Amino acid sequence: MRRNPDAVAVEHGGPTSYRALADLAAECGSLLRAHGLVPGSRVGIAVPRSLPMIAALIAIWDCGSVPVPLPSGGAARHVRRIVENCEARLVLTTDPKYASDGITPTVWAPYSVAVPHEPVPPVPITASDTAYILYTSGSTGTPKGIVMSHGAFAGTVDWQVRSTAATHAGRVPRQVQFTPLTFDVSLLEIFATFASGGTLLLPDESHRRDPALLLDMMARSRATSIFLPHVMLHAVADAAKARVGEHLPPLRQLLTGGEQLIVTDQLRTWMRNTPGCVVQNIYGPSETHVVTSHILDGDPASWPALPPIGKAVSGATLRIVGENGEPVATGETGELHISGPCLADGYLGAPELTAQRFLTDGTAVGRTYRSGDQVTDLGDGTLQYVGRIDGQIKIRGAVVDPTAVEAVLTEHPEVRTCAVVARERMPGQKHLVAYVVPTNPMRILDGADLTVEHGDTVLHRHLLDRLSEWSVPDTFVFLESLPLGSSGKINRAALPEPPRRRSTAARTAETRAETPAETRLIRIWSRLLNLDDVGTRDRFFEIGGDSVLLVRLQKEIVGEFGMEVRIADLIELATIQAIASRLSGGDEEGGPATKDRQSGDRRAAFRARGRQRRAGNRDQQEQ
Template identity: 40%
Template sequence: MRLPVTEAFVRQAARTPHAVAVVTDGGRLTYGELLEAARALATRLDGPRRTPVAVCLERTPLLVVAILGTLLAGRPYLPLDPAYPDQRLRHMLADSGATVVLCDRTTAATVPALTEAVPAARLLCLGEDQPYATAATTGTVPAPVGDDDLAYILYTSGSTGRPKGVAMAHGPLARLVDWHLTNDGPQHGRVTAQFAPVSFDVSFQEIFSTLSAGGTLVLVPEDVRRDPDRLLDLLIENRVNRLFLPAAALHQLAQRGLRAAVRPPLGDIICAGEQLQVTDAVAAWLRSLPGIRLHNHYGPTETHVVTAHVLDGDPDSWPALPPIGTPLPHVRTWILDPEGRPVADGEQGELHLGGACLAEGYLGRPDLTAERFTTSDDGTRRYRTGDLVRQLPDGALEYLGRGDRQVKIRGHRVEAGEVELALSAHRDVAGCCVVTRPDQAGQLQLVAYVVPEPGSAEYGAPEPMTLRFAPKWHRHLSERLPEFMVPAVYVTVDRLPLTPSGKVDRDELPAPSTARPPLPVPMVPPAPGTQQRIAEVWQETLQLDEVGIDDNFFDLGGNSLLLTLLHTRLTETELPGPGGRPLTLVTLFEHPTIRALAAHLDRAASGSDRERPAGRRVRRERPVRRASAAAARDSGA
């Protein structure tokens, strides 16, 4: 029997109150304790049932309590990532009409957008050292929710430059969780890692397919998410059976698992958010995990998961690009041509979705809702995905790419038009175009082509100039967009090539140069020995002809994914050993130049390493870049 996720959790807590529900590095909560805390919070969240409660918390038990308490109160939750720019958070709070913000002392003190939201929204600060909500557990909790009541609002990139809130009701989510419970087998005693950011819809699957069935949810700290070695340790230590993660993260995890001969007790790995690639490393590592199943899930934010495909047996027999699978029982699919007519069997067309999976629409955007959620002649409501697919002979769907300019960057949906609008607002930008190109790790990255404004420092260059890091443009965009929407490379051009119809001809844009970009530090070549060996790996990873020993890795276009690739390659290179200890990702973050890293390794090898750089509080991605010399010296924002 299909139940709302809140009722499914309450029933499970009544059956197994002493079973462990949530585990963190700081402790654990039983089902009974989690229910008590969520109920206590729910009594304090009275308000209109359609008005969202904003949740701005790091990945701790408070996050799970906040989501459950909000849903038990009959209200939708609005996740706010503390790492998002304040301008974007302010827009989300104002646009959603949230009247309550759940936070803790840390986020209340470090995220200005929260305090700026007062008095339109009141802050409710939850604390780890006291009851999760300082109220008795008695009190009236609203009646159980119905299918049409909203569960959450997730904001996605918008082509108009204005992020849009997808309003998802309980009905489709209850059907999705019910499908999990029917197909995944018994979950009691099984352990699932909570890996996805709560602003990503996969987090709902992780949390509620686990807590509705008696499983244990292990919260993955943010720093562990980005470190494959530490993630492997967490999987083994907590005996994790099930893991949701993007394809790029799976590839990195497989590389580290192979190298360290680490075999966690995984039974199921679920990939979503971007096209799944079964790389050689993935196949080889999963071959060593007995009974492993690899799941490929597909679904836009406007529907959540709608198709699924399972790979089992010998990984060597799996296709490199698996299909996205067949529709879930409550989902209908159509493959249509540009005129809205069904294509012939096996032909390419745009995927349209229907059935009991559709979101209500975009919050406060009836025009955009009507554009993407259409109604057919027979009255059937459909969502136009913009994704191109074809049906294979066995009925599974094969993903063929996008029919528009929307892309996926590390699992996040990005409208290139939103990035262009934000970049074009800078005073030194006369025109721009944003495209995607693969980086050295094989993952798509954003590349911005900029026509500089006359009088700017970049204006008048005789040839296209590639800037792996442009401090003023990077800072401008970082104040407006999430990190994953900030381009990794900027190429200045005197004009944008056009097609005969006047559109930007993206095929004619020059490829980024492999020359070392202009930096505020002089070019100092590496010395023979440790510096030279590190430099060679940097050049291979960053696809640059040369690098200087005082260049910052992040100023050269590095990011966390490339740093992981760098880490892998350095561990395969003959370098001085740090006293028998492995070279860690943390070491690379703390020593972002060749000179600093080589000196650290040489000191460690000689046993004289007494230095440790002072710790620096950072916010998620590109921590070194934000503090780099280039950013510090730039004053042209």
């Protein structure tokens, strides 16, 4: 901020200079101090992606305090556990539900410019002070807070600044702030950009959900760097495959991580049409932040389908060890142990868990974090990710422990025992399935051996109120008993595949197709959701749909009907009946087009967007 205070720090609806951002942070700091904030205290932050969110982070640090990001839309009980566990002095939010849910004390944002404040020098911060606390699900479903120091975080920021500079040829970055604040990459996006003197670009939520709109936003704002989780990376690559020239953002650095990167033909095409851009595959648990990096550059045709996670970055020392902690030979698989100044301090208020994961062996290595990840050294220090060693899995980029889900599920009085496993709905796309033996055998519906329910069941609500969204199964299969192996343990391999038909109780909203458009949409939904009994009034997210499938749904509707449909439209309409009605020009309940002028206007807008997109594609192909 001091180097060039008039440079643009943030773009969101308009430019904001570093000087103006500092002023807003000072106003926020005065508000927080007026509510009793003191150095060392913790502040829950639940502010949507906006200028006030950025200012709040700076203000909390300037007060010598610690930000604790809270999950957006999280269940009240889950959020309350976090607030109580970290002993937050304040919760800064724009959402009135925090006060109504009894999560107090609450401070409202954004902040009025009329708030009087005297300039207060920032509280001095040392490397050992806490920079932030991020919460993930623990082994029993209880949130665990990862305590990261300023020294550890500053080292990661320094690495990212140098990494970005190497790809930008002397230009300052224009970084899209894509990830949610509860994901550690978000803080790297923000503060590495500011440390570089660059500009942070804040997309609206509608842009984050829709790959085509995100590409449009990136092109308009001349974005040069973005981090995309693998799922969104593939969706954006698919949307970018028909674009060239000014219709594509001038990216220099495309970062990704969180799961095994798969290089698709669409990604190769996008990068081939974006000369000078590199793909940077990064890896690191939240307990260490980024510890490896691998750059894909040159001809995309030469890139491997499954790239490695790369070599150690500065500040990280990596070892691969066997079951007894012994080093493994090059080319063999073992658990990745991480040491160095990049390590978090541990888990807040959980000394036993900290001791289990952060080892101190008295050697020169010092503290070591057991990652639980299996890797292989390819021979030159480049690591290939293999998988988890502890049965944990990754759902939408987040690590999920099935045993944690099982522990919470068995707390429900209707559950005698259960097993939670991951299934692939389609190649590379995992979702959770819960197999439940109910305490009351009458819960085995329809007299069948097993049934399946999707969506808003009692058990689904029970879990959603206690766990993060990605940890909640979208499918529940009820069994008379779980299959056991000879040792008496659950034979998970013998658990049946979920049926393609749902139970009678779960089909209350089902109705038959009455129009050709509904028939075509049912066919698409059935294929995506792997169900045979989709009804026109079923709601997409209540019968197994998720954000990943929503992107696929949008693509298939565009291909089937030749009309451009936004992700936001599909979220709003939710059912086949409503979508078909609007596509056909009727009202949202299936009436004729003449009954609803607004639906007719929206249908025209659908078709206009489709014509514009196809015309734009033809123009690009002719250039």
